[in-house]
Amino acid sequence: MANPAIRAVVIDIEGTTTPISFVHDVLFPFARTHLPALVRTGAFDPAVAAELAAIEEAAPGSDPVTVLMGWMDTDAKHTPLKTLQGLVWRQGYAEGALKGMLYPDVAPRLRKWHAAGCRLFVYSSGSTEAQRLLFGHSDAGDLTGLFDGFFDTRIGAKRSSGSYQAIGREIGLPVDTILFLSDVEEELDAAVEASLVTCQLVRPMDKTAASERHPTADDFMRVEELFDLVRWRA
Known part of the structure; x- marks a missing residue:
């Protein structure tokens, strides 16, 4: 009615x-490839540094890239992961690598x-x-x-x-x-x-x-x- x-x-x-396939077959692999380089900019980018601090709080002493990849493997909805993925995708869209x-x-x-x-x-x-x-x-x-x-x-x-x-x-x-x-x-x-x-x-x-x-x-x-x-x- x-x-x-x-x-x-x-x-x-x-x-x-x-389509779910766009997220899992395009966006997620792109993020997985480019997240390590983004993490390395953490000392120079306040937006990245803030999320790395949140990762440290959630998993003290752990390598942030390892934590991020683990969260991606389980499709976890943690805000630091989602925020950093967004930063990676911003570059991809800006460069025309993503649509x-x-x-x-x-x-x-x-x-x-x-x-x-x-x-x-x-x-x-x-x-x-x-x-x-x-x-x-x-x-x-x-x-x-x-x-x-x-x-x-x-x-x-x-x-x-x-x-x-x-x-x-x-x-x-x-x-x-x-x-x-x-x-x-x-x-x-x-x-x-x-x-x-x-x-x-x-x-x-x-x-x-x-x-x-x-x-x-x-x-x-x-x-x-x-x-x-x-x-x-x-």
């Missing part, structure tokens, strides 16, 4: 706007929803820097101007309801007028616990298992149909 009350959409990236990959239905719908007055946000385990880079250097052009804000794990874990409560406060709208899109059922569960509206993206390319607890859509066109997103006007 259509939900005419939606006034903002919070969007996950991996498996939602972007953000989006599903073809994503950019046209984001532009349409934005024009209709829906406020758009991103919430991903990747750093806000990485989010802006992907959408700013996407294969559909620079989309960053469509978004009102970006959230990462600094606001909280994606499977914690408190994170979505905090996002609701930051957005400044009633949480039951905010739609969260993700492919991960447990993230959607946490969002529902915080009283957000949810929809699971079930992308055939990613072989996502469909949830029985949330509405599902195989692309953003179906999301638009389910929630009447273009009814809203600025």
Whole structure:
């Protein structure tokens, strides 16, 4: 049933706007190759030094590169890793070695929803820097101007309801007028616990298992149909 009350959409990236294969087969290997050189700049770059200090606090006396590689091996969502990955990817995008990959239905719908007055946000385990880079250097052009804000794990874990409560406060709208899109059922569960509206993206390319607890859509066109997103006007 259509939900005419939606006034903002919070969007996950991996498996939602972007194929999982792009993250795991392109972005992660690029970071793995270039992170050691970035770590070596830590004494000269305050942004890197701050994250190295956080790694030292988490794993005292350990080699930071070894820690980072271990976190990557387990797909850990630690903020120092995500921040340093973002710094590596910034250089890759700037040099043209990387270009953000989006599903073809994503950019046209984001532009349409934005024009209709829906406020758009991103919430991903990747750093806000990485989010802006992907959408700013996407294969559909620079989309960053469509978004009102970006959230990462600094606001909280994606499977914690408190994170979505905090996002609701930051957005400044009633949480039951905010739609969260993700492919991960447990993230959607946490969002529902915080009283957000949810929809699971079930992308055939990613072989996502469909949830029985949330509405599902195989692309953003179906999301638009389910929630009447273009009814809203600025």
